[in-house]
Amino acid sequence: MKIKIYAVLASILLSACGSGDKNKNNSANTQYFSQVQAVGYVYQQANGNRLLEGQSDLQSLSPVTIDLPANIVWLNSVASDNESIWSVMLDNGNIKAFQVSSTNAKEISISPNHSDTIVQPTLVLTQQQQVLIANVFADASPYSSPVIVDKENGVRAYVATNGDLVLKSTNQEQRLSLNALNYSRVLIDEQKRLLVLSQPTLSYNHQVLGQAHQNAARISLVQTEPNLEVIRHININTPDVIEGNPLIWVDVDEDGDREIITTLSNINQGARIQVYNEDGSVYAQSTAINLSYRWRHQIAVGPFKNASEISLASVYIPHLGPVAEFFRLDDQSMSIENSGSITHSSHLSISLNVDKTLAGDFDNDGKLELVLVERNQQRQLGMYEYNDGGISLDWSLDLAGTVSSNLSAVRLNNNQLALGVGVGKQLQVWHP
Numbered sequence: 001m002k003i004k005i006y007a008v009l010a011s012i013l014l015s016a017c018g019s020g021d022k023n024k025n026n027s028a029n030t031q032y033f034s035q036v037q038a039v040g041y042v043y044q045q046a047n048g049n050r051l052l053e054g055q056s057d058l059q060s061l062s063p064v065t066i067d068l069p070a071n072i073v074w075l076n077s078v079a080s081d082n083e084s085i086w087s088v089m090l091d092n093g094n095i096k097a098f099q100v101s102s103t104n105a106k107e108i109s110i111s112p113n114h115s116d117t118i119v120q121p122t123l124v125l126t127q128q129q130q131v132l133i134a135n136v137f138a139d140a141s142p143y144s145s146p147v148i149v150d151k152e153n154g155v156r157a158y159v160a161t162n163g164d165l166v167l168k169s170t171n172q173e174q175r176l177s178l179n180a181l182n183y184s185r186v187l188i189d190e191q192k193r194l195l196v197l198s199q200p201t202l203s204y205n206h207q208v209l210g211q212a213h214q215n216a217a218r219i220s221l222v223q224t225e226p227n228l229e230v231i232r233h234i235n236i237n238t239p240d241v242i243e244g245n246p247l248i249w250v251d252v253d254e255d256g257d258r259e260i261i262t263t264l265s266n267i268n269q270g271a272r273i274q275v276y277n278e279d280g281s282v283y284a285q286s287t288a289i290n291l292s293y294r295w296r297h298q299i300a301v302g303p304f305k306n307a308s309e310i311s312l313a314s315v316y317i318p319h320l321g322p323v324a325e326f327f328r329l330d331d332q333s334m335s336i337e338n339s340g341s342i343t344h345s346s347h348l349s350i351s352l353n354v355d356k357t358l359a360g361d362f363d364n365d366g367k368l369e370l371v372l373v374e375r376n377q378q379r380q381l382g383m384y385e386y387n388d389g390g391i392s393l394d395w396s397l398d399l400a401g402t403v404s405s406n407l408s409a410v411r412l413n414n415n416q417l418a419l420g421v422g423v424g425k426q427l428q429v430w431h432p
Contacts, residue, residue: 031136036151038078040123052360072422076123143183210350340391344372344382355406
């Protein structure tokens with residue numbers, strides 16, 4: 001189903017900053033809000049786990065397709081009853097939002113509707129049905145997304161361009177001199193603690209993300225209450241570095257304490273997956289690739305094998321003949337329990353977009369699919385499943401163009417999943 005958007009429906013979802021020219025602000029004009037109903041991150045969950053709960057049968061659906069005036073770079077989504085709201089960051093700096101159902105889409109107001117720099121947005125829906133982008137700070141890094149620390153009062157945490165970690169509300173600001181990476185993701189847990197990469201290093205110069213200082217030598221665990229304060233630094237011993245920016249912060253063994261999953265690399269052995277306890281001790285680690293300048297991209301933690309076992313899904317060498325891997329998380333050796341060569345991948349270029357992948361049950365069969373983008377043409381989404389004979393491409397979704405954004409999915413209030421992707425100047429959304 002193809003829907004062309006001709007005009008903004010100004011009567012719907014008026015923004016907190018008003019309309020007209022006032023809405024065309026840049027990131028220098030701080031925007032405050034409160035009573036947050038839903039938050040949409042480019043990496044799906046605030047803990048970094050790209051796993052969606054719920055189910056849907058996307059194979060039976062025709063996508064809603066929305067034409068746009070420029071290429072889509074970043075995509076976010078949140079649920080609104082049994083519909084969904086999608087924001088798109090375009091490569092000309094304009095930001096648009098759409099309310100989507102299974103049969104149609106309508107453009108709605110979003111604030112701000114333009115950014116002077118291309119940012120990785122965080123989408124906010126308030127209880128007053130305002131649709132907002134949370135990245136409105138003059139000194140915020142455009143390569144990092146803010147997290148919502150306190151939904152009731154709209155308190156946000158973000159990485160500043162000078163490496164500070166900033167906690168900001170309407171009437172208060174706290175800063176922590178952390179030397180955070182400017183592309184680091186800020187993760188948050190139920191105790192309002194933050195996890196961030198810090199201490200940039202060039203000791204292993206593998207350009208996975210295409211940015212200088214793309215590796216880290218430290219993970220910083222930070223409390224926000226009663227004050228913004230470092231709880232612990234987890235220092236990475238040389239010659240290892242943290243390669244890339246994805247962290248996953250989940251309770252893998254269901255003992256009530258979270259573990260931190262990352263990729264460590266060095267010039268001698270290449271990449272391995274390492275899992276830390278929050279006290280900095282090693283919980284588990286995989287074997288290394290034993291080949292330098294090759295990467296492992298950890299994606300999601302979930303019951304891929306069966307309902308009673310938790311695995312980590314990762315893609316090995318996503319740029320050069322990718323291999324999907326599933327790691328056991330219940331032993332210190334972190335052995336590979338399943339792997340297989342694939343024709344799709346999770347990271348397709350030297351780019352900060354490490355979110356062309358996610359996981360969920362998108363065909364209503366009770367099993368999780370690992371969703372990846374076809375590697376060569378990038379015009380198809382492949383749905384891979386874990387099975388006893390290996391890892392197989394179960395089914396696929398053909399696209400109207402080449403993938404230009406991250407993948408985004410949202411669980412609706414009826415527990416069904418919607419999936420979207422930007423393909424050049426079009427947004428495609430499979431919505432039940």
